[in-house]
Amino acid sequence: MTxxxxxxxxxxxxxxxxxxxxxxxxxxxxxxxxxLMRYGVDVLDERSLSDFHDYERKDSAGVIDWLDVVGLxxxxxxxxxxxxxxxxxxxxxxxxxxxxxxxxDEYEDFLYVVLKMLDIDEQTGxxxxxxxSFILKDNLVISFQERIGDVFEPVRERIRSTAxxxxxxxxxxxLYALMDSVVDRYFVILERLGEQIEDTEDLLLAHPxxxxxxxxxxxxxxxxxxxxxxxPLREAVNTIRKTESSLIQLQTRTYFGDLYDHVIQNxxxxxxxxxTVSGMLDLxxxxxxxxxxxxxxxxxxxxxxxIPLTFIVGIYGMxxxxxxxxxxxxxxxxxxxxxxFIAFAMIYLFKRKKWx
Numbered sequence: 335m336t337x338x339x340x341x342x343x344x345x346x347x348x349x350x351x352x353x354x355x356x357x358x359x360x361x362x363x364x365x366x367x368x369x370l371m372r373y374g375v376d377v378l379d380e381r382s383l384s385d386f387h388d389y390e391r392k393d394s395a396g397v398i399d400w401l402d403v404v405g406l407x408x409x410x411x412x413x414x415x416x417x418x419x420x421x422x423x424x425x426x427x428x429x430x431x432x433x434x435x436x437x438x439d440e441y442e443d444f445l446y447v448v449l450k451m452l453d454i455d456e457q458t459g460x461x462x463x464x465x466x467s468f469i470l471k472d473n474l475v476i477s478f479q480e481r482i483g484d485v486f487e488p489v490r491e492r493i494r495s496t497a498x499x500x501x502x503x504x505x506x507x508x509l510y511a512l513m514d515s516v517v518d519r520y521f522v523i524l525e526r527l528g529e530q531i532e533d534t535e536d537l538l539l540a541h542p543x544x545x546x547x548x549x550x551x552x553x554x555x556x557x558x559x560x561x562x563x564x565x566p567l568r569e570a571v572n573t574i575r576k577t578e579s580s581l582i583q584l585q586t587r588t589y590f591g592d593l594y595d596h597v598i599q600n601x602x603x604x605x606x607x608x609x610t611v612s613g614m615l616d617l618x619x620x621x622x623x624x625x626x627x628x629x630x631x632x633x634x635x636x637x638x639x640x641i642p643l644t645f646i647v648g649i650y651g652m653x654x655x656x657x658x659x660x661x662x663x664x665x666x667x668x669x670x671x672x673x674x675f676i677a678f679a680m681i682y683l684f685k686r687k688k689w690x
Contacts (some may be wrong), residue, residue, distance in 0.1 A: 337452075352426065355409040355412060355413050355430055355477060356432055357406055357408075357409055357431060358406045358431040359432030359433065359480070360432075361407040362410055362479075363407065364405075364617060366403065366405035366406075366407070366408050366411055367382065367403075367404040367482065368384075368385075368386060368388075368402070368403060368404075368586075369383070369402040369404070370383055370389060370400070370401055370402075370429060371399075371400040371402075371403075371490065371626060372397060372399050373397070373398055373400075373493050373501050373539045374394070374396045374398065374501060375501050375502055377397055377501075378494065378501075380490075380493075380494070381493065383615060386411060386414060386415060386677070387444075388476075389401065389472075391617075393473070396502075397473060398473050398474070398475070398504065398505050398508060399473065399474045399505075400475045400476075400477070400508060401474070401475070401476045402479070403415065403476065403478045403479070404479055404480075404482055405479075405480070405481075406429065406430055406432065406465075408518075412429060412478075412519075413426060415476070419444075419469065419474070419476065420443070421444065421469060422441060423447075425439065425441070425469070429448075429467045432465040432480060433465075433563070434448045434465060435448075435566045436448055436449040436566040436567040436576075437566060437570050437573075438569075438571075438574055440577055442473060442574070443472075444471045444580075444581070445469070445509075445574070445577070445579060445581055446468070446469040447465070447466045447467065447468040447470070447509070447513070447574070448466070449461055449465075449513065449516055449570065450465060450516075450562075450563035450566055450567075451463070451464045451466045451484060451485060451519070452481075452519060452520060452522040452523055452559070452560065453483075453485065454526065461556045461560075462478065463479070463559060464480045464481060464484075464569060465561070466479050466484075468479075468513075470505060470506060470509045471505070472505070472581070473505050474505055475512070477512065485515045485516060486515055487556065489508075489512055489515055491513045492511070499582070503585070504583055506581055506582045506586045506588050510590055514589075514593050514596070515573070515630075516649055517596050517597060517600065520560065520564060521596075521599075523560065524557070524560070524600065524604065524607070525560075525605060528603075530553060531607060531611065533548060534567075535551050535584055535614060537549075538550075538614055538618055538621070542618050542621050544620070546614075546618065550614050550615050553607075554608070554612070556614070557607055557608050557611060560600075560606050561605075562596060562610065564600045567597050568594070568597050568598065570603060571593050571597055574590050575587055575590045631689070631690075635684060635689065638680065639677055639680055639681070642676050643677065644678075650669065683690065
């Protein structure tokens with residue numbers, strides 16, 4: 335039996351002063367992992383750090399450091415990183431709070447960006463969400479993740495490759511590439527959701543059942559998660575596009591403009607899918623109502639057929655002493671013929687009126 339990880343809640347910080355460093359969220363891994371990629375045109379140094387003290391900043395022209403911090407539950411380590419790189423305590427507080435909404439904050443010598451990294455669990459098929467924070471300084475990007483496993487491997491491969499222009503560009507381009515990887519993953523998730531919506535629509539029109547309803551509600555919940563991740567990201571990317579900070583070079587603003595367009599596309603797709611899923615739910619309820627109407631129509635026809643038959647049977651069941659038909663030899667079969675004729679006549683009438 336797996337042990338449930340403790341989740342620290344925002345209420346744990348109630349009454350504490352601003353800048354108090356307490357991890358808010360679920361502890362998603364064991365020890366914090368540190369990974370360094372130092373690169374330039376002719377430089378590449380990639381290694382894991384057993385301790386933060388193993389990191390040594392080298393201010394070399396054209397050399398970029400990407401320090402990836404995986405695991406946010408060790409507040410003292412985050413505080414030490416903040417002191418080393420002169421990161422504002424309020425930013426460190428936001429980094430440790432995994433319930434932040436996507437945003438970009440500008441400070442005197444750095445930019446702080448937070449966004450939601452989404453992925454699909456290949457075993458369960460469920461949507462997973464993780465907060466990722468970035469600090470951009472001169473020739474330095476620090477990323478903070480909740481757990482091992484991310485969408486940044488293509489970026490690492492581009493850095494490892496000597497071909498291309500990645501190594502010739504600055505830390506701001508690295509920030510763009512990391513954010514672009516997250517947004518590209520949104521496209522993959524939305525494409526998969528689109529296929530699920532099409533399959534569910536086919537089932538809905540053919541044989542809707544409770545499993546179909548559960549699938550609709552699951553997609554509705556996942557689209558809500560996507561909406562909360564994508565909508566604020568539009569403003570976060572737009573802030574970087576329009577910032578006057580010297581950390582974002584003019585040529586990189588063009589890339590952030592393209593990233594902004596991708597975010598808008600994601601927003602449009604999410605809204606279209608949400609309308610489609612809501613329509614599917616309405617369609618299911620309408621289909622359920624139609625099926626109920628069909629059942630009630632059949633029951634009503636059966637009840638209507640028996641009204642005149644019950645009337646005839648009731649007459650001959652009154653046990654009066656003088657009823658001429660009781661002594662008639664053909665009375666019994668005659669009543670059956672009359673009842674059958676009435677029944678068939680009513681069925682013919684119902685079919686002609688298209689009630690059946």
